[in-house]
Amino acid sequence: MLDKQYDAKAYEDAIYDLWEKAGAFKADANSDKPPFTISMPPPNATGTLHLGHAVMLALEDIMIRHRRMKGYETLYLPGTDHAAIATESVVIKKVKEEEGIPNPRSLGREKLVEKIAHFVEKSQGTIRSQVRKMGTSCDWSREGYTMDPALNRCVNETFKKMYNDGLIYRAERVINWDVALQTTLADDEVEHVEREGVLYTFEYLTAEQTGGEPILVSTSRPETKLGDAALAVNPDDKRYQHLIGKDFEVQWPSGQTIRVTVIADHEVDAEFGSGVVGITPFHSKIDYDMWLRHRDDITAEPIHVIDEQGKITKNIKGFEGLSVFKAREKFVEELRESGRLKEEKKYAQQISISYRSKKPVEPLPKLQWFVDVNKKVVDWKGQKMSLKEVMLEVVKSKDVTILPDRFEKIYFHWIENLQDWCISRQIWWGHRIPVWHNNEEVYVGNQAPEGEGWTQDEDTLDTWFSSATWTWSTLLDPEKATDPSLSLEEIFKQSPDYQKFHSTQVLETGYDIIFFWVARMILVTTYMTGSVPFETVYLHGLIRTRDGSKMSKSKPETCIDPLEVIEQYGADALRMSMVVGNGPGNDTRLYDEKIKGYRNFTNKLWNASRFVLGIFEEKGITEAPELDLENLSDADEWILGKLNKVVVETDNSLMEYKIGEAGQLLYDFVWNDFCDWYLELSKGDKQNLAVLHHVLKNILTLLHPIMPFVTEQIWSQLPGVDGMLIRADFPTPLEGEFEGGAVELMIEMVSSIRSMRSENKIEAAQKIPVTIYGGSIVENVERNKEDIIRLARISELTLHASGEKMPGAAADVVSGVEIYIPLEGLVDTEKEKERLEKEIANLKKYIAGLSGKLSNENFVKNAPEAVVVGEKEKLAEAEEKLGKMEEQIKNL
RNA sequence: GGGCGCUUAGCUCAGUUGGUUAGAGCGUCUGGUUUACACCCAGAAGGUCAUAGGUUCGACUCCUAUAGCGCCCACCA
Numbered sequence: 003m004l005d006k007q008y009d010a011k012a013y014e015d016a017i018y019d020l021w022e023k024a025g026a027f028k029a030d031a032n033s034d035k036p037p038f039t040i041s042m043p044p045p046n047a048t049g050t051l052h053l054g055h056a057v058m059l060a061l062e063d064i065m066i067r068h069r070r071m072k073g074y075e076t077l078y079l080p081g082t083d084h085a086a087i088a089t090e091s092v093v094i095k096k097v098k099e100e101e102g103i104p105n106p107r108s109l110g111r112e113k114l115v116e117k118i119a120h121f122v123e124k125s126q127g128t129i130r131s132q133v134r135k136m137g138t139s140c141d142w143s144r145e146g147y148t149m150d151p152a153l154n155r156c157v158n159e160t161f162k163k164m165y166n167d168g169l170i171y172r173a174e175r176v177i178n179w180d181v182a183l184q185t186t187l188a189d190d191e192v193e194h195v196e197r198e199g200v201l202y203t204f205e206y207l208t209a210e211q212t213g214g215e216p217i218l219v220s221t222s223r224p225e226t227k228l229g230d231a232a233l234a235v236n237p238d239d240k241r242y243q244h245l246i247g248k249d250f251e252v253q254w255p256s257g258q259t260i261r262v263t264v265i266a267d268h269e270v271d272a273e274f275g276s277g278v279v280g281i282t283p284f285h286s287k288i289d290y291d292m293w294l295r296h297r298d299d300i301t302a303e304p305i306h307v308i309d310e311q312g313k314i315t316k317n318i319k320g321f322e323g324l325s326v327f328k329a330r331e332k333f334v335e336e337l338r339e340s341g342r343l344k345e346e347k348k349y350a351q352q353i354s355i356s357y358r359s360k361k362p363v364e365p366l367p368k369l370q371w372f373v374d375v376n377k378k379v380v381d382w383k384g385q386k387m388s389l390k391e392v393m394l395e396v397v398k399s400k401d402v403t404i405l406p407d408r409f410e411k412i413y414f415h416w417i418e419n420l421q422d423w424c425i426s427r428q429i430w431w432g433h434r435i436p437v438w439h440n441n442e443e444v445y446v447g448n449q450a451p452e453g454e455g456w457t458q459d460e461d462t463l464d465t466w467f468s469s470a471t472w473t474w475s476t477l478l479d480p481e482k483a484t485d486p487s488l489s490l491e492e493i494f495k496q497s498p499d500y501q502k503f504h505s506t507q508v509l510e511t512g513y514d515i516i517f518f519w520v521a522r523m524i525l526v527t528t529y530m531t532g533s534v535p536f537e538t539v540y541l542h543g544l545i546r547t548r549d550g551s552k553m554s555k556s557k558p559e560t561c562i563d564p565l566e567v568i569e570q571y572g573a574d575a576l577r578m579s580m581v582v583g584n585g586p587g588n589d590t591r592l593y594d595e596k597i598k599g600y601r602n603f604t605n606k607l608w609n610a611s612r613f614v615l616g617i618f619e620e621k622g623i624t625e626a627p628e629l630d631l632e633n634l635s636d637a638d639e640w641i642l643g644k645l646n647k648v649v650v651e652t653d654n655s656l657m658e659y660k661i662g663e664a665g666q667l668l669y670d671f672v673w674n675d676f677c678d679w680y681l682e683l684s685k686g687d688k689q690n691l692a693v694l695h696h697v698l699k700n701i702l703t704l705l706h707p708i709m710p711f712v713t714e715q716i717w718s719q720l721p722g723v724d725g726m727l728i729r730a731d732f733p734t735p736l737e738g739e740f741e742g743g744a745v746e747l748m749i750e751m752v753s754s755i756r757s758m759r760s761e762n763k764i765e766a767a768q769k770i771p772v773t774i775y776g777g778s779i780v781e782n783v784e785r786n787k788e789d790i791i792r793l794a795r796i797s798e799l800t801l802h803a804s805g806e807k808m809p810g811a812a813a814d815v816v817s818g819v820e821i822y823i824p825l826e827g828l829v830d831t832e833k834e835k836e837r838l839e840k841e842i843a844n845l846k847k848y849i850a851g852l853s854g855k856l857s858n859e860n861f862v863k864n865a866p867e868a869v870v871v872g873e874k875e876k877l878a879e880a881e882e883k884l885g886k887m888e889e890q891i892k893n894l
Numbered sequence: 895g896g897g898c899g900c901u902u903a904g905c906u907c908a909g910u911u912g913g914u915u916a917g918a919g920c921g922u923c924u925g926g927u928u929u930a931c932a933c934c935c936a937g938a939a940g941g942u943c944a945u946a947g948g949u950u951c952g953a954c955u956c957c958u959a960u961a962g963c964g965c966c967c968a969c970c971a
Contacts, residue, residue, distance in 0.1 A: 007933065194968080221971060271970055279971050288969040408898065412966065415897070419967080583907050591906065595920055602933040613930030666908070685929065760937040766926045848915050860951035869913050
């Protein structure tokens, strides 16, 4: 016999093993079934499972299991991500600390990359086993890795094609330089944070120089002014017309001189500060662009002020080698001493930091590789479009649907403002740029060209450039994909997985990487394959703490470790608790009581099943009993009707990706309908074994996508089922109509009697006499007399169609049925009176509302017929009830 | 500066074509070992659905404004 309490830990691993060994997760590319594919967003190869992964895995696995049971050929493709910058910095730190090598890069590229690869290999296993703990039914035989040779091939092919189409180009631009990690970053890898800064205003040109008023300039970064090449004013600014086009020599207090030309540009806001801006082309993107626009008019060449270490260059005498901050202090001090500093004002300054290192980002001019998002060379639906236009088009035309849809707006906004994508990184871990240089010659391809003197570009690609190929690069035949004699086109044709499973159906991920990853997958995949990477994007929110704050690694006490939760409460409870009461795009709070609540639910299901299985054992049931729909009790009809409804609604909810709704539906059905009533009604001697079997079997099947372990475990004990639950068919409703009215009435009556007992403080153990006047539905009541007696703990039930009011009895009316508890001395008359009065007052208010509504001509005229009829019925019923209750109170 | 979301019982949240006397779980209170389950059962208390207007016969639901909270985007130096 099964334990009284379900111990998840005792079963989960073994069940997972069973599934895996049976090949239950394995997809078949040759199957005739319609495909349903999810590419798992690959966790970092070096990471450990956190709640973000847990919620992702839960949602995806629910979708996959549901579709698998519905007869789709499901492929859930797992994998890991090499996470270029993140991994490299972790390993560099490790090498420093553990091997005592102060500059790990001194080991040389090959050696360091080898170390990183080795480290990844060792730690990949951790995340794999943790993914299994969640019950994730992914196809491990197809596991991908973003550094796989096949993926590398795809990355190179993508680069090559883009290069040949003129979409990839190399140029010197002011880019975002992460000083801490020594690499460039894409625009969206830069975060903006507000910090308190100082706005300095100082005299830039003297009155003498301008021949009028002195020119004041405001800046929060005075140190960069040492590299200015121009002063910009608004072309319409009357104050400065006479200066436009003039050249000035500016001498800074400690002796450096620069030459600045006054230019006019519409970008300059005449209202801000003095209306004059110092232009530092090499240390600000805006300034750089402005410089480009006016380059021919500007006399001086721009000066590099800040180097890659974030230090002042030797171009600036007296400041060389100083940090930016020190240089600022020094320069401001000099301005102050010389009397040129006019104002220092504190203000909230926006500064740029790296999303990886969280350290400031310096804008620096560098020669880098970019993807042109505006060039119209992409073939899409018979038109030439830019990458940007394709990205917009596929979402607008609903080739890709984003859930929730408000994120479509966010996506559009992002794309409309998208600029060329800087894809080169100065780190070593990642896909190396497939470009070879030989003096001035450039070759782009999978490997070095023939001949002497070719060296590969030193840079690697943005990690998102390679993960952008994830949905299709992982579906290619690995042998074919690395065969240089085959074109990508041919590889596609000869890869059965790609043919069967691409485009994928759902991409499920956190809303925080919609730009980094989702948008980039759309960009690269539409361009390379001519099809969308996925049809639906389901974005989940953050898991937060009880009080709504973010869980952060730096505050471990705020974090819930999913593995600990699984250890304590089981994966099923964790899955339910992350999924119920939440929809796409919304953050959700997770805390112990919540998880415990779903652990309790798991246990409830376990015990209900234990009860049913016990009956089967007792009756020697070893096969599924045949359902006889012709001979059903009221209770059977009722539960089958409820079940039919739940089957349809659960399926609909899951198909619409309303997973929380499905979970809630099943929770309520199992606990409130099945356990509280149907099982209680089955406790007499008249169980319908076939119905019990049918309903339990359906419950397990319906719940399996969300709670795979406990359902599979119970299934294995259920007589008359074939094979494992994971492979069972998802339920469909039974044919026919099921009438549940009699049981609904009984529930109302039993509840009413229980309530009266409780109000009158009748001891639970004491059985009491009850008289019921059933009116026209007396037969209904008669049929279920025994159950009412048992459930309401009645000593003797007197049943008539109608009869004398009973003085001194507790009384109630439900659905037109009068109920009396007539035992002398049992009923607290005063209390009863109070209760009835309260009830009557409520009823009167209710009736007043209803009759008010019905006497309103406009309501009767305008409201739909059905609504009016409904309100009339309600009124009639309420009035009848009121009449009876008034009689009852009189009789007290 | 632009955009978006949230505000429903003490707490966490459901409530999508506008028609329920507004629901659940937890917590609280009362009472319970009744042929599965105390990780349980029965009963109860608790809400002017943020505020103010509007549309409508009818608003938790639609519109407008306000407040509070939160998020995203952004080259005012």
